[in-house]
Amino acid sequence: NAGVTQTPKFRVLKTGQSMTLLCAQDMNHEYMYWYRQDPGMGLRLIHYSVGEGTTAKGEVPDGYNVSRLKKQNFLLGLESAAPSQTSVYFCASITGSVVNTGELFFGEGSRLTVL
């Protein structure tokens, strides 16, 4: 059981480039989340999804887009990367049939550097 898998694990971009982070979970979870973690700022929610075909904005959504075309996958896109988006990105999915009542499982993280 792989759990939550993120790809790529490391990436270096130049300002203005675009990229997509992929999150895949094999636990049949409905809810999936993208967080970013920065020193001194803790974990902040970027976007989340409550099911296939749905997305919603979190605390810091600007500069990011997401898609949930398949239940098991949640993609995070950066259309025009900026140095302020240098961070470690974590994907998570949650058990349970009611939002925010289950146990949260995290991927290993994707470290992104924007030069």
Added chain:
Amino acid sequence: KQEVTQIPAALSVPEGENLVLNCSFTDSAIYNLQWFRQDPGKGLTSLLLIQSSQREQTSGRLNASLDKSSGRSTLYIAASQPGDSATYLCAVGGNTPLVFGKGTRLSVIA
């Protein structure tokens, strides 16, 4: 808006000591509270999940308590070991997605 605070930000203890990590939250209308462990360069691993109707949860040397009315949770670690060194985060779930504290960085010295 829910705010979660963890004090202290860092803690260093000698091996074998029992210790308590604190988590406080501003809105008591929560569904659950979850404690995580994060090792350097790694993702978060769930330690304990306490539903709003529960007072505590135990797993091995770990015991987490929840007092909704006072907006507090504690994580008790018994007989600490160097392998317990990590950052411990709490997160609360309510009407909005989980809100995280900034964590307590624990160092257990052999």
